[in-house]
Amino acid sequence: MAGAAAAAAAAAAVAVATAASSTKVSASSTPLLNSPSTMSTNTITPPISISMGQLPWTADSPMQIGFVGAGRMAEAIAMGIIVSGKVEANNVMASAPSDKNLWHFQNLGCKTTHSNIEVLQNCSIVFFATKPHILPMVLAEVSPVVTRKHVLVSVAAGVSLHTLEKLLPPKSRVLRIMPNLPCRVQEGAVVMARGRHAEKCETDYLQKLLSVCGLCEEVPEAYINIHTGLSGSGVAYVCMFSEALAEGAIKLGMPSGLAHQIAAQTLLGAAKLLLQSGQHPAQLRSEVCTPGGTTIYGLHALEQGGLRAAAMNAVEAATRRAQELNKQ
Ligand SMILES: NC(=O)C1=CN([C@@H]2O[C@H](COP(=O)(O)OP(=O)(O)OC[C@H]3O[C@@H](n4cnc5c(N)ncnc54)[C@H](O)[C@@H]3O)[C@@H](O)[C@H]2O)C=CC1
Numbered sequence: 001m002a003g004a005a006a007a008a009a010a011a012a013a014v015a016v017a018t019a020a021s022s023t024k025v026s027a028s029s030t031p032l033l034n035s036p037s038t039m040s041t042n043t044i045t046p047p048i049s050i051s052m053g054q055l056p057w058t059a060d061s062p063m064q065i066g067f068v069g070a071g072r073m074a075e076a077i078a079m080g081i082i083v084s085g086k087v088e089a090n091n092v093m094a095s096a097p098s099d100k101n102l103w104h105f106q107n108l109g110c111k112t113t114h115s116n117i118e119v120l121q122n123c124s125i126v127f128f129a130t131k132p133h134i135l136p137m138v139l140a141e142v143s144p145v146v147t148r149k150h151v152l153v154s155v156a157a158g159v160s161l162h163t164l165e166k167l168l169p170p171k172s173r174v175l176r177i178m179p180n181l182p183c184r185v186q187e188g189a190v191v192m193a194r195g196r197h198a199e200k201c202e203t204d205y206l207q208k209l210l211s212v213c214g215l216c217e218e219v220p221e222a223y224i225n226i227h228t229g230l231s232g233s234g235v236a237y238v239c240m241f242s243e244a245l246a247e248g249a250i251k252l253g254m255p256s257g258l259a260h261q262i263a264a265q266t267l268l269g270a271a272k273l274l275l276q277s278g279q280h281p282a283q284l285r286s287e288v289c290t291p292g293g294t295t296i297y298g299l300h301a302l303e304q305g306g307l308r309a310a311a312m313n314a315v316e317a318a319t320r321r322a323q324e325l326n327k328q
């Protein structure tokens with residue numbers, strides 16, 4: 001409901017701002033398509049140092065990274081760390097019950113298996129990336145082979161550190177992260193919190209590893225569900241907004257491919273401006289807004305459509321849902 005209102009408001013805003021522009025200036029050509037790519041500027045860096053603190057890895061015996069669950073989020077993290085050059089693909093192993101998802105990992109050059117136990121037996125750091133409701137079953141299955149050498153990282157929405165620790169052997173080293181799908185292109189936003197038996201060197205290591213996937217911060221656990229509502233799920237809200245912007249333009253006659261490309265580039269450009277300038281969004285917004293010009297007409301349409309309340313409600317609803325998932 002909230003998303004639909006926001007989408008309708010976005011489409012309406014394009015139509016209104018376009019109508020305003022057509023009364024003031026003639027339509028321009030499409031220079032955006034010729035602008036240089038503004039995709040990730042991350043550069044390839046040397047393989048990650050693995051001789052940290054008390055972690056049991058040495059330069060001679062590279063750390064093996066495992067994924068239990070080989071779906072979209074696991075693949076996104078694996079892509080992020082492998083494509084960055086930080087981790088070699090043959091040091092990564094993924095498991096899933098069927099071949100359906102494993103071919104993504106095989107294409108990356110990773111080892112794959114149908115056995116979750118085999119991942120634990122071969123890897124020191126293991127990401128658990130199954131759906132939350134499957135996780136208790138998976139943790140019960142692997143618990144007999146979990147040792148103190150393992151660093152166990154849950155990606156599951158909602159599942160608290162307390163729950164994870166209850167489901168694993170005593171004193172297991174557990175961390176909880178919430179990533180988002182843009183980790184796949186090294187523009188993710190990841191937060192992490194550590195359990196009672198994980199130490200600072202483990203969060204430092206994980207932060208170093210995952211920072212190639214984008215922003216990566218250690219936070220109090222209470223922020224993890226909020227981050228889920230804001231960013232884990234937020235990627236979908238932004239896609240809906242992008243779709244709605246494009247549909248506003250399509251309604252007015254722009255070809256679909258061009259409209260979607262421009263809408264996505266507009267989001268990317270605005271995000272980059274926000275991050276690089278450090279300005280408050282309201283400040284940047286006001287720089288776009290000419291008095292009596294097009295933008296204020298579009299913004300008025302968005303306000304009438306309840307975009308701001310819809311977006312706030314979306315973050316809150318998804319956060320509450322993450323909280324509920326822990327109780328199921
Ligand atoms: N998709 C997203 O954007 C995000 C997802 N997450 C979290 O990541 C986790 C995975 O989500 P997705 O990748 O979207 O799901 P998905 O459905 O794409 O992947 C789940 C994977 O788990 C595997 N699986 C199922 N049963 C299993 C078992 N018994 N043992 C081992 N693997 C098993 C499936 O075969 C599949 O490969 C979820 O807990 C979700 O909350 C977190 C942030 C963002």
Ligand SMILES: O=C(O)[C@@H]1CCC=N1
Pocket residue numbers: 157228232233
């Ligand atoms: O929708 C979900 O439950 C997962 C968690 C955040 C993004 N996708």
